[in-house]
Amino acid sequence: MATKEEIDRAQHVIEEVGLFAREASKSLATAASSAKNNTLILLAKLLEENKDAIKAANELDLQKGAEKGLSAAFLDRLRISDKVLKQMQDGLIQIASLPEPVGQILNLRPQPSGIQVGQMRVPLGVIGIIYESRPNVTIDAAALCLKSGNAVILRGGSDALNSNQELGKILQRALIENGLPENAVQVIKDPDRAIVGAMITCRKYIDVIVPRGGKSLISRLMNEATVPMIKHLDGICHTYVDSSADLELAWKVCDNAKTQRYSPCNTMETLLVNAKCAEAFLPKMAKIYTDKGVELRCDPAAKKLLENHGFYNIKDATEEDWYTEYLAPILSIKIVDTFDDAVNHINKYGSKHTDAIITQDLSSEWRFLREVDSSSVMVNTSTRFADGFEYGLGAEIGISNDKLHARGPVGLDGLTSVKYIVLGHGEIRQ
């Protein structure tokens, strides 16, 4: 627990940083597209030119981390390797090449009174990013915020402090050289934990918080935040194989949804199979999974069916399993009697992230699309497609399973808002 003094000090720090960010956001909101894109391109160049300084700062963090006894996996995420540096540069060039989101005018239509009413896409203002010790987020998140015309306050994990400070210096140089306000991007120097608490309650200066990190970080923030957040907590994704499914298609898609990668949030965690096709579908499916080393946790019906086909290492799924995001080669499987049972299971145990149906039946397709209350609902394809790039958004700052504002993969548009514009010619209200 932070002391009263720590909390006061953190609030003071964030008020100052926030005021600077608010000021910067004003000129950034109407900055020329070319200035923003040139900043991103210069930044890619500066990352190359300052490689040694970046790596030296990162080395300092890595040494401290090793001394502290941080895990190898943790240190691996902390490391700015040549590959990571290259990915940052590629990302910058790619974001620079995306169409300008700010100032776009939508739906401009004349109304009976004679006025024309439309909407203009505008930045949100100031975005706070709270993330763990992955220094690449510093560059990626700053680039998306800058492109969308938002000032950003970056608060990375304290174990990446030196790396982030070095990247922050380079970011501000690129901004200044392109005539943009240096406070458009601010990297918090203060490692104090109370800073996070101050950020997520600073409604005066921060318009939205985007947390990047694990479930424990995000659920902690959710309990205290009064600033709106763009976030998702879990990805408990389902695939439901309907009685009318094309089985060849189902085997291929269900394999991909689980085994293409185990750790992403859009990987399938529960497979639901209609009882009518379970006998024809499940044994071959189970063979595909077990050949790849996936542990299967089944309800009694699925377990019995698979045991009848010679699978003897099937575990029992507990109530807890249906609520679990494994992020690992583990899959829970349930046989459902009806379409409704499948939808009810998903709406009850799912996390409103991404859920798919495999079906050849038009009514099942339509009902699934309408009745499953998730941010992405899919037909005859892999949940692994729930991704800003695959959806054609060009970039992704995260995935939201909330309902207000952004929902699903969040690209540049999710970092903007629309205001109404009204073009008149002297009309008056009667």
Add this chain to the structure above:
Amino acid sequence: MATKEEIDRAQHVIEEVGLFAREASKSLATAASSAKNNTLILLAKLLEENKDAIKAANELDLQKGAEKGLSAAFLDRLRISDKVLKQMQDGLIQIASLPEPVGQILNLRPQPSGIQVGQMRVPLGVIGIIYESRPNVTIDAAALCLKSGNAVILRGGSDALNSNQELGKILQRALIENGLPENAVQVIKDPDRAIVGAMITCRKYIDVIVPRGGKSLISRLMNEATVPMIKHLDGICHTYVDSSADLELAWKVCDNAKTQRYSPCNTMETLLVNAKCAEAFLPKMAKIYTDKGVELRCDPAAKKLLENHGFYNIKDATEEDWYTEYLAPILSIKIVDTFDDAVNHINKYGSKHTDAIITQDLSSEWRFLREVDSSSVMVNTSTRFADGFEYGLGAEIGISNDKLHARGPVGLDGLTSVKYIVLGHGEIRQ
């Protein structure tokens, strides 16, 4: 202050009501358009048929209110007159005739992988409406929530309790007769104030709160709410008369923006005039206002100019005036030296509601549209047009000056969200 016991009891009440609403919202989300519209039409009929019972219940509230010494204006808002009843009925028929918002599919486009990605409009889920003692809100708000497929929890002012209960009974009858869940609309019976506190923190069952009422109600709610709100606090609306303005147009529009009605939130409260056209513009404008009894509060330059033209009853505008929403025949006036001064004044003192420029200059138009950070930005027309009906939304539940989710006038779309839908044909992620 509520006691611990009162708070616990209120939370218990809201948890129960919330659970019922959540259940109802599930079937409502996919209810047939015809069932929803028929409910609205039947409701209009039932209001007529049950006129006597409604008026008797309302009379009880009016008597209690009179005994309590409530003001005549308060009792007037509380009264369900024939006119108010007719307006409710007309509103219902009009909402029934609007296009169906739920299930609409937007932007369905093929992606390089072969999947088609689009969005489907879906209800938010459960909406809580907190309002003062205007029983017509019970019907209007319920109708908008029902049409947009949301379950609604209505919590009106305690002085309208009998009226709202009577209307609630009729609402539930109309729902049941059309096969819709009766808990789609629930009118809270409990007059306890702690109920409001429980509603605005019940994130488990309530997806969004729409407060309808005065500034004091809303600012009180804002401090405690953890459920997202669709709301606006003030309408401090500006009109800026640019140096290039067509003065005939300016006189007409500025007259309308202030004097067409004094109490709406989109009425102009501050007039900004460029110094270059102040001499030509202000005296005639001031005459229009003073002839209609509008009190003028001016900065020193405007005051001096008007006094030179024989206006002797001009008051000095204080710093406080620039922040004030008068909702009355009072207008503050300031002469600004430059376009930038005007924009800076609006962004500093305004409430991000609605602001207009009067200009014939294309650069001024474009800069004003981009640089003024308000939910509605207008050119050459009256701020009074900031309204859901005038914007072609067909209905309005309120106006939002927030940035996330809905911004500006909020119609049926503002009570919905969009989820991603992905139509595949066996595609897998590479």
